[in-house]
Every structure is written in C-alpha cells, then in structure tokens.
Amino acid sequence: MRILRTPDEMHAACAQRKREGKRIGLVPTMGALHEGHLSLVRAARAQSDVVAASIFVNPLQFGPTEDLAKYPRQFERDRELLDAEGCELLFAPKAKDMYPPGATTFVEVAGLSERLDGQSRPGHFRGVTTVVSKLFHVVEPDVAFFGQKDAAQVAIIRKMVADQNFPVRIVVCPIVREKDGLAMSSRNAYLDPLQRKQATVLHRALMRVQALADTGEQSAAKLVEAGKQVIAEEPGARLDYFEAVNWETLEPVADISGEALIAVAAWIATTRLIDNVVLLGVGTSKGLTIRPS
DSSP, X not given: OEEXXXXXXXXXXXXXHHHTTOOEEEEEEOSOOOHHHHHHHHHHHHHOSEEEEEEOOOGGGSOTTSSTTTSOOOHHHHHHHHHHTTOOEEEOOOHHHHSOTTOOOOOOOTTGGGSTHHHHSTTHHHHHHHHHHHHHHHHOOSEEEEEXXXXXXXXHHHHHHHHHTOOOEEEEEOOOBOTTSOBOOGGGGGOOHHHHHXXXXXXXHHHHHHHHHHTTOOBHHHHHHHHHHHHXXXXXXXXXXXXXXXXXXXXXXXXXXXXXXXXXXXXXXXEEEEEEEEEOSSSOBOOGGGSOO
C-alpha cells in the first residue's frame, strides 16, 4: 500500500491507475477505523480494481466547541488495517495541504445542510461537502463508498454529486453494529462502561419504532413519539432529535407509506451519537442501497 501525503501526489497516483484502465473505489474516512469502515473497504474491493482510502480529520466540519482536538487519531493502526484489507492507495494529507493559507472557497448544499445534524451543528455539512468535493477532484473515483449510519451526510453528498455533475457513483453500505445493537462509531471510544451501556438506547428506540411499524402503524408522529419515549426512559441520554423524514430530501414526512428515514441523535454524557433505520412503508427496514446513485 502506498501512502500519499499531498493532493498532487495522490492525484498523480490515481491518474496513473486510470490510464491503465483501472476502476477506482474511494473510501473517505477520518481514521480511528472500526469494522464499519472496513466493511466499506471490502465493498470497494469487490466493486473496483483499485481501493483508495483517505484519512483526514477535517477541521471544517467541527464547530468551535466540538471535539476536533480530542478526536481519536490512530494512524499506524489504521494503516495496518487498511493494508490488510487490500487498500492500494492511502491519502493522508495535512490540513495545510487540503486548505492552503488564504483558501476561501467552500461547497454547500443549501437547504439539506440545515436539516437533521445540520440543525444542531451549524456549518458541519458545509465542511463535509467541501472536503468530499476536494477528495473527488483529487482522486477522481469511479465509485465512492459511504455508510448508512451517516444517512443525512449521504443524502447531501448525493445531492452535491447530482448538482455538480460529478462522474462518480455513490454506494451506501449497511450500518455495522455491535452485538448489543450499538452502531459502530469512532466516538464510541469516548464512552466509559456505564455510558457504553446507556448508548444502546438509540438502537432500542429505533427497534421500538420498527416494531410498531411492523404492526401496521404508519403515522410518523406516533412512531416518533414512541421512539422519543424510549430515549426519555434512559436517564443517561439527552435527545438532540428524533425525526421521520424522506431519506433523499430530509424533509419531514407525515406517514411511512413511502420510504422513510427514522433518524436519531442523542448525547450520552458529552458524546453525541447518531443512528437510523429506513422503513419502506410496511415496517420493513432496509439500507440506503435501495436505489443506485
């Protein structure tokens, strides 16, 4: 596996592979890799000739009071994991190389970026779309792989790709969970044993919604209220949002007669976690791979 440190180096390495007629799959990450990230790498390996991954803790997507300074950084471990999974090109730039002094250009998807996580993390999605846009220009991937756990991010990136005519297909892979249902996240490392147990409330709330939908309940308001009640019963959790939205537009839905994203964000102590499930109108959940991009 080659490690490339600057955008020019990475672009040259990817361009060479493309001249050889190879199909490039990109897995963008912020490092601190877990099985969820590795599942994306395996999907990329299955659907492309060359797997390219990035590790970059993007300062633009962190607010002034968020966890940029303490975000877990485990480069050597991450490098070994990616190498073992067959990643061929690893892009690991510094912030000064991604955002040269004086850089003032941003990419923003208006409207969608203010919904769900964008409500409580102003500017977060502008940081996400700016860095993903830069990665798409540097790598020029044929396919890019993202996880369903970041469903709002997926919707926004898909909209950016469509609006800006990026020649890349977006593949969304299912959420990978611990045995007790907790969605895998790099931020889970912040949790102590008690908080780790409390964090399962997000998944339990979604499963309560799923169970109600399975009985035929289609009212979004009733499903959301049931999920909120589960969160309220866990004293260690503080709810940010619990919403039923269209998974493409992120706009609220009145019922789940069509495809609906049930999304939750909550704080466990000082750690903010997210999770979701997609309902297809008859109580059946499915990942966001239901439509190709």
